Amino acid sequence: MGRRVAIVGTGQTYHKSHRPDVTSKEMIYEAVTAALADAELAIRDIDAIVIGNMDHFESINYVDAYSVEGSGAFMKPIMKVTTGGTTGTTVAIAAYYHVASGLFDRVMAIGFEKNSESDTTGAIITCSDAIWDRFSYSGAIPSLATEATAYMEKYGATQEDAALIGERDRNHALNNPYAHLQKPLTVADIMGSPMLAYPIKLGDICPRSDGACACIMAADGIAQKLTRKPAWFKAASVRHTYTWFGDSTDYNKGLVSLQRASKEAYDQAGITNPVEEIDVAELYLPYTWAGLKWIEDIGFCGPGKAARFVGDRNTHMGGKLPINPSGGVISTNCIGATALLRVAEAAIQIMGKGGKRQVPDVKNALATGFGGCFWSDVVILSSERPA
Amino acid sequence: MNKAAIIGVAQTKYERRKKDQIFADMVFDVTRAALDDAGLVLDDIDSVVTVSNDFFDGRTISGMSVGDASGGQDKNISTVSGDGTFGAFYGLMRVLSGYQATIVVAHYKGSESDVKITTNGMFDPIFHRLLGIEMISAAALQANAYMNRYGIGEEAFAEVSVKNHGNAQNNPFAQLPMKITVKDVMKSRKIAEPLKLLDCGPISDGAAAIVIADEKIAARGKKKPVWIKGVAHCCEDYFLGDRDLASPVALREAAMKAYAMAGIKTPLKEIDVAEVLEPYSYMEPLWLEGLGFCEPGEGGTLIGKGITTMDGKLPVNASGGALSSNPILVAGLARLIEAVLQVRGEAGARQVKKVNTALAHGFNGACGQSHCVWIVGGKK
Amino acid sequence: MTEWLKEVEPLTLKGQIAVPYAWWVGDVGSRFLVALRDEQKILGSKCGKCGKVYVPPRKNCGRCFVDIDEWVEVASEGTIEAYTIVHYSYAVQPVKPPFAYALIRLDGADVGFLHLIKKDLGKIRNGLRVKAVFRKKRVGQVLDIDSFELIEPLRRT
Numbered sequence: 001m002g003r004r005v006a007i008v009g010t011g012q013t014y015h016k017s018h019r020p021d022v023t024s025k026e027m028i029y030e031a032v033t034a035a036l037a038d039a040e041l042a043i044r045d046i047d048a049i050v051i052g053n054m055d056h057f058e059s060i061n062y063v064d065a066y067s068v069e070g071s072g073a074f075m076k077p078i079m080k081v082t083t084g085g086t087t088g089t090t091v092a093i094a095a096y097y098h099v100a101s102g103l104f105d106r107v108m109a110i111g112f113e114k115n116s117e118s119d120t121t122g123a124i125i126t127c128s129d130a131i132w133d134r135f136s137y138s139g140a141i142p143s144l145a146t147e148a149t150a151y152m153e154k155y156g157a158t159q160e161d162a163a164l165i166g167e168r169d170r171n172h173a174l175n176n177p178y179a180h181l182q183k184p185l186t187v188a189d190i191m192g193s194p195m196l197a198y199p200i201k202l203g204d205i206c207p208r209s210d211g212a213c214a215c216i217m218a219a220d221g222i223a224q225k226l227t228r229k230p231a232w233f234k235a236a237s238v239r240h241t242y243t244w245f246g247d248s249t250d251y252n253k254g255l256v257s258l259q260r261a262s263k264e265a266y267d268q269a270g271i272t273n274p275v276e277e278i279d280v281a282e283l284y285l286p287y288t289w290a291g292l293k294w295i296e297d298i299g300f301c302g303p304g305k306a307a308r309f310v311g312d313r314n315t316h317m318g319g320k321l322p323i324n325p326s327g328g329v330i331s332t333n334c335i336g337a338t339a340l341l342r343v344a345e346a347a348i349q350i351m352g353k354g355g356k357r358q359v360p361d362v363k364n365a366l367a368t369g370f371g372g373c374f375w376s377d378v379v380i381l382s383s384e385r386p387a
Numbered sequence: 388m389n390k391a392a393i394i395g396v397a398q399t400k401y402e403r404r405k406k407d408q409i410f411a412d413m414v415f416d417v418t419r420a421a422l423d424d425a426g427l428v429l430d431d432i433d434s435v436v437t438v439s440n441d442f443f444d445g446r447t448i449s450g451m452s453v454g455d456a457s458g459g460q461d462k463n464i465s466t467v468s469g470d471g472t473f474g475a476f477y478g479l480m481r482v483l484s485g486y487q488a489t490i491v492v493a494h495y496k497g498s499e500s501d502v503k504i505t506t507n508g509m510f511d512p513i514f515h516r517l518l519g520i521e522m523i524s525a526a527a528l529q530a531n532a533y534m535n536r537y538g539i540g541e542e543a544f545a546e547v548s549v550k551n552h553g554n555a556q557n558n559p560f561a562q563l564p565m566k567i568t569v570k571d572v573m574k575s576r577k578i579a580e581p582l583k584l585l586d587c588g589p590i591s592d593g594a595a596a597i598v599i600a601d602e603k604i605a606a607r608g609k610k611k612p613v614w615i616k617g618v619a620h621c622c623e624d625y626f627l628g629d630r631d632l633a634s635p636v637a638l639r640e641a642a643m644k645a646y647a648m649a650g651i652k653t654p655l656k657e658i659d660v661a662e663v664l665e666p667y668s669y670m671e672p673l674w675l676e677g678l679g680f681c682e683p684g685e686g687g688t689l690i691g692k693g694i695t696t697m698d699g700k701l702p703v704n705a706s707g708g709a710l711s712s713n714p715i716l717v718a719g720l721a722r723l724i725e726a727v728l729q730v731r732g733e734a735g736a737r738q739v740k741k742v743n744t745a746l747a748h749g750f751n752g753a754c755g756q757s758h759c760v761w762i763v764g765g766k767k
Numbered sequence: 768m769t770e771w772l773k774e775v776e777p778l779t780l781k782g783q784i785a786v787p788y789a790w791w792v793g794d795v796g797s798r799f800l801v802a803l804r805d806e807q808k809i810l811g812s813k814c815g816k817c818g819k820v821y822v823p824p825r826k827n828c829g830r831c832f833v834d835i836d837e838w839v840e841v842a843s844e845g846t847i848e849a850y851t852i853v854h855y856s857y858a859v860q861p862v863k864p865p866f867a868y869a870l871i872r873l874d875g876a877d878v879g880f881l882h883l884i885k886k887d888l889g890k891i892r893n894g895l896r897v898k899a900v901f902r903k904k905r906v907g908q909v910l911d912i913d914s915f916e917l918i919e920p921l922r923r924t
Contacts, residue, residue, distance in 0.1 A: 002484035023513065023793040026826045033832075043832040054448070055441035055468070059788050061508035064469065065752030068625045069829030075640060077620045078757065079477065080468045082441070084448035090465050094477060101483035103388065114791065122786040126441075127448040131780050238463040243411075243454040260461065372448050407777040445782075503857040512790045513800075514823050514909050515881055519860035524868050527851035532870075535849065535893040580852040624829065628870050628879030629821075632849060 002100030004220035004386050006230030007347040009039025015180040015211035015332045018116040024058050028112050029070035031212035031337075035108065038353075039216045039226055043072040046216070047104040052082045052091040053112050053336030056123035071110055083240065084127060085284070085371015087111060088213070088339025089379060093236045095217045100233075105219045111340035112212035115333070120208050127372065129244065141205065141287075143374075145197040147255075148289035152199065154252060155304035157292055159199050161311065163190035165291030166203055166330055168316050173327025175317075175357035180209040180332040190288070204288040211334030213341045220385070231347035231365070235268035235380035237261040242373040257376035258297040258368065265378040266299070271364070274299045275314075278380075279362040280349045281323045282342040284370040285330060291315075291323070298368070298378075317359070325349070325357040339369030343379050350383045388648060390767060391482045392605040392612035395425025395598030396724040401562040401712035404498035405592040410444065411456035413594035414494050418457050421596035426609030427488060432598070434486040435459035437466045438474035438493035438716055442505040457492045457596075470664070471595065471720025472749030472759035476618060478599045488600040495714040497590035502715070509753055511626070522753060523587065523667075527579035529632040529754040530669040534581060536633035536684070541581050543687030544668040545572035548585045548710055550690055551665070554697060555707025557736035560721075562591050562712040572668075581669075588666035588713030595720045597727070613727045616744070616764045617649030622757035630754070638677030638750075638758040646679070649762040651744075654679050655694075658762070660702050660729045660739045661746040662722035666709040670755065671695075674748060675703065678760070697739070705729070705737040719749020723761055730765045795826045798838070803911040807901045811876050813837040822876040842874035843899040844918065849879070852888050861910060867891055871915060883914040894923035 011034025013019070019027055028051075036043060049071055051064050060066050064073070064080035071078065083090040088111040095109035128134045151157060167187050173179035190203030223230040239261040262274075271277045283298070285291045292306040300321060301309040309315070315323040324330075326345040329338055346365035348354050363384060369377035397420030399405070399413055408416075414437070422429065437457050439449040446452060450466030457464070463486070467474035471493040478491035506522035533539065549569055555561035567585065575584040605612040621644070623637035624630045642654075651657045663678070665671040672686025680701060681689060689695040695703040704710075706725040709718045726745035728734040744764040751757040792800060795812065802808045812824035816831040822841050827834050850869040853860075860866075867888055870879035882899075884891060897915040905911035 018791070020791045021794045022826070023791060023796060026793050026795070029827050056447045056786060058512075058790075059508060059786070060512065061440070061442040061505060062469070062752050065509065065622065065756045066511070066625055068622060068756075069825060069827065072829075072832050073622050074829050075621060075623060075637065077641075078622045079473045079620070081465055081477070082448075082468045083450055083466050094465060097477070097480045097484045100485070101480035103480060103483065117790050118788050119786055123447055126446050126786075127451055129452060130446070130782055238465065239461060240450075240454055240459060240464045241461055243451055243456075243460075372451050373454070406779070407772070407775070501857070504859065507859050512788070513792050513796050516859070517861065517908060517910055518868065518881065518883060519857075520868055520881065521857075521859075523855075524851055524853050527853075528849045528868060528870060531851055531893070532849040577852075577854045579854065582851075626878065626881070628848075628881055629829075632870075 003102055004232060005096050005099040005217050006223035006232045007215050007381065008218045008223050008226040008230050009035050009216040010344040010347055011035030011038055012178050012213040012341060012344060013211045014178050015209045015334055017180065017207065017209060019114065019210040024060065024112060024114050025067055025070035027114065027210065027212045028067050028110060031214040032070065032072055032108065032110065035214035035216050041216065046072060046076065046106055046108050048098050048107045049073045049076060049078040049110065050091050050095045050098065050107065051078060051080050051110040052087040054082065054084060054087060056126060057118050057335065058114055059118065083372060085335060086339055086369040086375050086377050087336045088341065089343060089369025089377035092215060092340055092343040092379060093238060093377065096233050096236050099217050099219050105222050107217045109215045109217065109340060111337035113334040113336040114210045115208035115335060116210050132244065141197050141200055144287050145200045148199055150252065151289060151293050157307045159191065160187055161307035162204060162288035162292055163187040164310055165288040166190045169324045169328040169330040172317060172325050172357065173331035176326045179327040180207055200287060206286045206329045206333035209332050209334040211332065211337050213337040213344050215340060215344050215347065227351065229351045229383055231350035231381040232385050234382045234386050235265035235378065237265040237268065237378045240372060240375040255294050255297040255374060255376065257374055258294055261376045261378040262298045265380050269380040275321055278321060278364050278366050280325060280359040281321060281366045282326060282345040283323055284339055284342055284368045285328055286370065322359050325354065325359055342367040342369060346381050350381050389483050390602045390614060391479055391599055392614045393597050393727050393763065394600045394605050394608035394612050395421040395427065396727050397421040397424055398560050398595040398721055398724055399593045400560050401591045401593040401714055403562065403590060410452050410494045410496065414453040414492050415456040417594045417596040418490060418492050421490065421598050425598040427598065429458050431604065432458055432488050432490050433462065434481045434489040435462050435464040436474050436478045436489060436491045438471050438491065439466060440468050440716060442508050443495055443500055443715060445500055453494060458490055469751045470749035470759065471716055472723060472761060473620060473751065475597060475720060475723055476620060476759060479615060479618065482599050482601050488598055488604050490596060490598055492594065492596035493717045493720045494594040495717045496592045497714060498592050502590065524579045525627060525753040526667045527582045528627060530581050530667065532632040533669055533673050539687040541573065542569055543672065544586055545569040546690045547668040547671045548572045550696060551704050551708045551710040554705050554737060555711035558706045561707040563589055564707065564711065582667060586668040588709045591712050591714040593714035593717050595717050595724055597720065597724060611731050611765065613730045613763045613765065614767050617645040617762040619644035620757060620759035625756065627754065632754055635673060635677035635755060638674060638755065641758045641760045642678045645760040645762050651762065655701060658701060658744050658746050659742040660705060662704055662706060662725045663748040664709055664719050664722055664750055665704065666713050668710060671703060702739045705739055722749060723747040726763050730763055795824050799824050800907040804905040804907040809841050809843055809873060809899065811839050811841045813839050819877045820875060821878055822873055822880050839875065841876045845871040845873035845897060847893055847895050847897060848872050849893065850891050869915060871897055882912060885914045887917050890917055890921060895921055
């Protein structure tokens with residue numbers, strides 16, 4: 001669709017629980033300057049900027065206008081795209097369309113959040129409809145908990161099966177200097193952690209982080225001059241299915257949005273056997289059960305088979321299809337940036353810049369975003385320029 | 388730029404309070420109407436851009452409330468948080484990237500939130516928010532800076548209010564059609580000097596939608612396609628004190644780019660009608676200067692010279708503009724819709740004669756920090 | 768379908784979002800606010816590349832897009848670049864109307880500083896000189912400057 005587009009540079013902050021030394025604007029500047037350095041570009045080379053966060057976490061209205069000094073948008077086009085947890089992938093995809101359209105050659109995508117500045121649950125609750133959903137929906141955790149219990153009941157998966165996801169991702173994070181949580185967690189640690197909403201325990205869920213991420217997309221013809229191994233967009237698929245939480249409660253169908261978005265993404269990328277053809281995946285898994293359920297929805301294994309697939313260490317570093325070499329969302333969650341970090345980390349893998357977290361010989365990398373009312377985005381990047 | 392056209396438009400009547408409609412109701416109405424106007428069905432649409440703002444809606448992920456109503460269920464849908472002209476820009480980029488038809492739909496209910504509090508939220512939390520500054524007092528600062536730079540009197544701004552409320556009498560969608568005089572404006576209640584009540588747009592509820600399509604789908608459309616000839620946007624500094632409020636540099640830059648894309652060299656001659664976003668009266672002359680329709684400082688003379696009146700060389704805001712109907716975010720998309728109606732010849736009593744090329748404009752941020760300029764025309 | 772709508776009484780659900788916020792001021796902002804609180808001084812920062820002096824101070828220059836390291840003290844006096852007298856009230860305002868907002872070019876700064884003027888509203892004009900009046904009890908926020916006052920005798924620059 002349109003021009004071919006590749007990511008030619010990424011930047012991110014060292015994610016932390018609190019960044020008292022910077023305001024949002026100043027934190028954005030860190031990620032932007034890091035991305036420019038990675039791509040060896042100056043701000044004047046950037047033609048347009050797309051930015052996103054979740055407004056109510058920082059309570060800054062018109063964050064695109066606010067960010068100018070730090071995002072480098074002075075006398076440039078900047079627009080704000082925001083879709084909850086999927087914001088980061090939505091921003092990446094919007095930046096992709098900016099370039100694919102032919103109107104801009106080098107575009108920067110920025111995602112950020114300073115979760116330490118607000119009450120996360122208080123801010124998230126307002127996403128549910130005030131009249132019909134809000135009274136019973138008390139934040140992100142309960143809806144995910146109901147999804148988890150449905151899965152456990154259907155397939156007999158255990159809390160330990162899910163906890164292995166947490167152990168895996170938290171260990172992976174030790175290879176990622178940018179990750180927020182840098183302490184390993186074992187299945188036993190997770191099982192011993194306080195219960196929040198059955199079966200979700202503290203060790204099963206993601207942290208809140210302050211952090212920012214920036215990616216630079218460039219057009220075919222220009223990308224190749226900027227970097228040795230551009231990460232080409234082969235697929236960008238969005239499925240924001242539901243509006244009402246009540247509509248999304250047939251958990252026996254699985255994460256419908258991810259099923260559809262991944263199917264469309266595989267079609268776009270010409271992938272028929274994901275496990276064979278995808279070399280690494282950065283998945284938006286906000287809690288451990290997602291690492292079981294959703295890899296079935298995305299076609300990495302059959303229904304009910306995830307516990308075995310993960311248990312056989314197919315998705316650990318060194319396995320057939322490593323998932324979240326960066327440590328994933330369970331290690332770092334600056335919400336507006338989180339999904340963009342999945343795309344950035346996928347690009348880092350393709351560009352060969354992963355350092356200790358580099359997976360060898362990466363040709364195809366898959367990134368997902370999740371959020372809102374069980375919405376999903378899927379991006380597939382490749383070292384191979386699309387035909 | 389590849390060819391793309393606006394082939395369907397719809398807007399609600401703008402009102403002070405739509406008490407029997409939630410966001411989704413308004414959005415559903417205009418989405419369906421825009422599809423009808425385009426002669427398309429929902430299956431023809433492969434991409435949706437909604438436009439809303441979490442503060443104004445009192446809802447995080449504000450796009451979620453209208454996912455179904457905008458036709459976005461199970462489609463590639465995204466949300467632009469900003470003026471409708473920017474949302475439309477994103478819709479255009481999707482079409483240029485290969486989608487065949489995008490619906491862009493914006494909604495806003497001023498009746499459901501407190502605009503002073505929500506626009507106070509635009510300002511820096513550390514340095515400015517505690518001062519209580521919000522959209523209106525910020526605009527008043529800009530009006531003062533503009534007047535002081537060029538010696539423009541308040542009466543020149545009052546003329547804009549008279550013209551636009553008067554024009555609104557021809558617009559069945561407008562909230563405040565009024566026959567008023569300069570004296571009425573000058574006597575109206577002081578809000579934040581130099582702005583008086585009749586210098587300010589009202590609080591409004593409303594929604595609007597457009598369908599942007601590629602050449603192939605445009606050929607199937609029910610009505611004459613309105614081609615997108617040029618479009619650009621640009622943003623300047625954030626802190627009011629960092630800017631020269633009397634000189635809209637970002638607008639100038641966006642206009643130059645849009646004109647270049649459209650091949651326009653003499654805007655005043657080549658553009659037949661303009662719809663600019665002027666929720667405060669002083670903004671119309673100031674933006675017209677930024678758009679290059681006159682020299683800096685001359686914006687206040689355009690009405691007196693009969694240039695921007697309905698029978699003038701370049702009628703501005705034949706629809707009545709945002710002074711007459713001001714649903715934030717929607718108002719910019721409404722300017723684009725009005726431009727489309729003018730090119731189609733469907734503007735009824737507010738139709739300007741022989742419109743080939745029309746300009747539409749919207750902005751984001753306090754005092755127009757970021758501007759988006761659209762040039763549309765009847766010729767491919 | 769729409770016939771039955773006419774019989775319906777439209778209800779309204781009133782609600783308010785109350786989410787507490789605590790914004791990190793950051794190192795640069797903190798130094799500025801601490802100087803207000805402890806020294807009744809107004810600090811700015813100067814871009815090494817373009818030489819622009821920003822008040823409030825910035826961590827980087829938005830135009831040059833480089834870090835800023837140099838701190839300068841600007842005067843507590845300046846010139847009114849723009850003003851407005853506000854006649855409506857709402858919860859967030861620190862003082863009851865009428866009062867004025869002003870963009871003030873402090874001596875030594877290259878940009879305008881946004882603040883309040885509370886007295887002598889009828890005498891305010893563009894170009895007049897004003898000086899900062901600090902509160903006796905200061906806590907490290909922008910209202911440690913209570914407001915700006917016109918400097919007598921009134922003269923324009």
